Every structure is written in C-alpha cells, then in structure tokens.
Amino acid sequence: MSLTRTVLAALPLAVLFATQAGAQSTRRWKIHDMTRPVPAKVDASLPLPVPPPSDAVVLFDGTDLSKWRAADGSPAKWTINDGSLTAVAGGGAVYTRDGYGDIQLHVEWAAPSPGRGQGQGRGNSGVFLMSKYEVQVLDSRDNVSYADGQAAAVYGQYPPLVNASRPAGEWQAYDIVFRRPRFRPDGSVAQPARITVFHNGVLVQDNSEVWGPTGWLQHLPYKSHPDRLPLYLQDHGNPVLYRNIWLRELDEEPRRGPDRHQTKPLITMAPAMLDRYVGKYGQGIGQEVLVSRQGETLYAKFGLLAPLALLPHSKEEFSLRWTAATVMFDLADDGVPRSLTFHIGGDARPAARMAD
Numbered sequence: 001m002s003l004t005r006t007v008l009a010a011l012p013l014a015v016l017f018a019t020q021a022g023a024q025s026t027r028r029w030k031i032h033d034m035t036r037p038v039p040a041k042v043d044a045s046l047p048l049p050v051p052p053p054s055d056a057v058v059l060f061d062g063t064d065l066s067k068w069r070a071a072d073g074s075p076a077k078w079t080i081n082d083g084s085l086t087a088v089a090g091g092g093a094v095y096t097r098d099g100y101g102d103i104q105l106h107v108e109w110a111a112p113s114p115g116r117g118q119g120q121g122r123g124n125s126g127v128f129l130m131s132k133y134e135v136q137v138l139d140s141r142d143n144v145s146y147a148d149g150q151a152a153a154v155y156g157q158y159p160p161l162v163n164a165s166r167p168a169g170e171w172q173a174y175d176i177v178f179r180r181p182r183f184r185p186d187g188s189v190a191q192p193a194r195i196t197v198f199h200n201g202v203l204v205q206d207n208s209e210v211w212g213p214t215g216w217l218q219h220l221p222y223k224s225h226p227d228r229l230p231l232y233l234q235d236h237g238n239p240v241l242y243r244n245i246w247l248r249e250l251d252e253e254p255r256r257g258p259d260r261h262q263t264k265p266l267i268t269m270a271p272a273m274l275d276r277y278v279g280k281y282g283q284g285i286g287q288e289v290l291v292s293r294q295g296e297t298l299y300a301k302f303g304l305l306a307p308l309a310l311l312p313h314s315k316e317e318f319s320l321r322w323t324a325a326t327v328m329f330d331l332a333d334d335g336v337p338r339s340l341t342f343h344i345g346g347d348a349r350p351a352a353r354m355a356d
Contacts, residue, residue: 029148031156031217036147039204044164046201048108048171052246056106059096060085060245068094071232078235084110085242087125087235094235095131099228102250105129105176110241111139113169117238119145123168126155126234129178132213132225133193135205137240140165152199155214160197160204171243172200177250180227181210187224227252264313274298276336277329281351289340289351300327 029036052058059067062083068076070092077091085094111123123139133154140151140163147159152174166172175198182191192212197205213220233242274293281289290301291310298318299307310318310327315335318327325344329337342349 031219032146032149034146036159038147038150039160039163041141041163041165042202044166044200044202046173048173049244050106050108050173050175052106052244053248056246056248058246060242062243065094067097069097071095083243085233085245087233087238087240087242089235089237089239092235093128093232095230095232097230099226099230100130100247100249101180101228102252103129103176103178104248104250105178105231106173106244106246107176107242108171108173108244109137110171111137111168112239112241113167115139115143115168118143120149122238123240124234124236124238125240126236127174127176128232128234129176129193129195130180130225130229131232132229133178133195133210134214134234135174135176135195135197137234139168141167152197152204154195154205154208154210156216156218157211157214158205158208160199161206162202162204164199164202164204166200174199175201179250180252181222183222183224189222192222264319267312267314269296269312269315271296273335279337279356280354281340282354288354289342291340 062080062085065076065078065080065085068078070076076094078088078094079086105127107127109125115122117123120138122143122145123137125137126134127137128134136149136151136153136155138145138149138151143150147153148156150159150163151165152160164172177196179194181189181193184190193210195205195208195210196203211219212222271293274296277291277298278293279291281291287303290307292299292301292307294307298310298312300310300320301307309321311321312318316329316331318329319325320327323344325342328341328343330339330341332338337353339350339352342351
C-alpha cells in the first residue's frame with residue numbers, strides 16, 4: 001500500500017470509483033470498499049522454497065544485496081539474517097539496480113510472527129512491478145481489511161480470487177506473470193499492463209488488466225514511461241521477511257516466422273501433369289492417403305480429415321498449406337509417382353501407390 005496520504009476532499013469524485021473492467025471485474029465497487037465481499041479462504045500446500053530455473057536472474061539468494069539499492073541509489077538499508085531479507089522500518093523501499101519489463105517473478109515472503117496490529121497495519125509490504133503496479137503483501141490469513149488490499153490483491157483494484165494466505169510466520173510464495181503496458185508514440189495507452197498471480201500455487205489473479213498505477217485511495221491514470229523500470233519491495237513499517245527472489249525475462253514480442261521472401265517458391269503445373277499424382281497411396285503411414293485434383297490444385301485426404309491442398313515446389317516436393325508438413329513423391333522415369341513420403345514433426349512416413 002502506498003504511504004502517500006492524499007487528502008480525500010481534494011480528489012475528484014471519479015477517482016473513488018473503479019470504472020474499467022479487466023479479466024476480474026471491478027464494476028460496482030468503490031476503491032477500498034469494506035462492503036466488498038472478501039475472497040474465500042483456501043489451503044495451499046505448495047512446498048517451499050522453489051529453486052530458480054537455469055535461465056533465471058537471481059535477485060536475492062540469501063547472501064547479499066548487490067542487486068538492490070535504496071531509492072537514492074545508495075546501498076539498501078534492509079538487513080539479512082539466516083538467509084532472509086528483513087524490511088527495516090524507516091529504511092525505505094529496496095529497488096532492483098536493473099530495470100525490467102515483461103517478467104515471470106518468484107518471491108517468497110513471511111509476515112512477522114506473532115502477528116501484531118490489524119487491517120493494513122498487520123504484516124504490510126508490497127511487490128511493486130516497474131515501481132508502479134503493486135501486488136499487495138499483508139498478513140491476511142485471519143485479518144479483516146478491505147478486499148482490494150489483502151494479500152495478493154492488485155492493490156486498490158482487484159482482490160484475489162481466493163485467500164490462499166498462510167498464517168503469520170510461515171513462508172509463502174508469489175509467482176507473478178507481468179506484461180508491461182504498451183504506449184503509442186503520442187503517450188496514449190495501446191495496451192494496459194496485465195498481471196497473473198499464483199499465491200502458494202493457487203491462481204489468484206487471472207490476467208487482470210491494470211487500469212493504471214496503484215495507490216491508496218486513488219484511481220491514477222497511465223502516464224507514458226520507459227519499457228524497463230526497477231521493481232521494488234515496500235517498507236511499510238512492518239518487519240516482513242523475504243527470501244528466494246528470482247525472475248525470468250519474457251519475450252516481449254511474439255517470435256516471428258520467416259519473412260515472406262524466405263518462403264520456398266512455388267512452381268506452376270498443368271492439370272495434365274497433376275493428374276499423374278492422382279490416386280490412392282497405401283498404409284505405410286497408418287492410413288490411406290487419397291490424392292485428387294480440383295482445378296489446378298492437388299489435394300491430399302488423410303483418413304477422415306477434409307482434403308488438404310498440396311502446393312508444388314518441384315515435381316517431387318509438395319507442402320501442405322499453412323503447415324510445416326511436406327509430401328515427397330518418388331517418380332518413375334515416366335514421371336508417374338511410385339510412392340510418397342509424408343514428412344511431419346521430424347517423422348518420415350512412406351506410403352506406396354496402390355493399384356487403381
């Protein structure tokens with residue numbers, strides 16, 4: 001939860017209402033509405049710690065804070081004890097030295113035990129993605145607070161689908177998939193940020209569409225910002241523990257296929273030549289293949305599938321439209337196929353031509 005205390009009377013009425021809907025609907029409820037139903041409790045048995053995968057960036061392994069800093073760039077002021085990182089009241093947030101965009105993030109944390117305080121004053125911290133979008137940390141197992149401010153909430157916007165919190169003092173984990181917002185050159189939002197969260201292995205945020213930076217009592221609009229920003233862990237005055245923090249940077253653009261000019265060229269074949277390929281090919285691939293011609297195109301029918309177009313690259317090689325599969329024909333001296341071989345997924349499946 002943000003420590004900013006904006007004067008309520010100075011806020012426009014509109015900011016007190018959630019007016020946009022994402023993957024988890026926000027309509028009907030005011031921000032921090034105590035009448036909003038709280039999620040049902042579930043027990044989660046995810047074993048911890050979860051070791052990082054081989055391609056992870058390990059941000060904290062229990063030994064040092066070399067990848068973290070204070071807000072002003074000075075060394076982080078939190079303490080390390082027995083492999084755990086402890087929030088220090090008044091020490092300020094700890095920021096990663098590097099910035100990140102689209103990520104998979106794993107964070108393990110524990111609320112202080114015995115639990116003290118109530119509501120937002122009990123085991124409060126937060127994981128801020130890109131320093132702007134908070135997944136709330138709170139002792140929420142047996143603690144009454146507003147639904148959009150409990151553990152695993154997208155703070156002030158989306159309560160978790162269920163309350164998967166463990167008791168104070170027990171380690172628990174967030175696994176977060178974060179897709180950063182995309183901005184147009186004029187600064188307008190092309191695509192809002194999206195957050196998916198698993199709390200102790202239980203899905204609690206399902207691709208939630210974030211309507212802007214999170215904040216206390218505020219509905220903040222997006223403002224264009226860099227594609228990579230640090231994440232930070234919040235100091236809210238409670239000695240929350242953290243350990244085993246790692247992330248994986250995700251591809252920000254879909255992997256592209258070959259450019260059009262790289263596609264293997266096609267040849268033109270006269271209908272009379274295509275007719276040489278027409279016929280039934282035998283059971284070497286597990287089912288008969290019926291090759292037919294419609295107009296100037298050959299089609300192959302595999303079992304009960306609808307006929308699939310065969311595109312010619314040479315007299316021997318054809319491809320199946322829209323796929324990486326090919327059909328290679330073995331031609332006799334007169335150009336009539338004796339067999340075909342169906343290539344797909346690294347397999348080569350021959351089928352001899354059957355007598356008419």
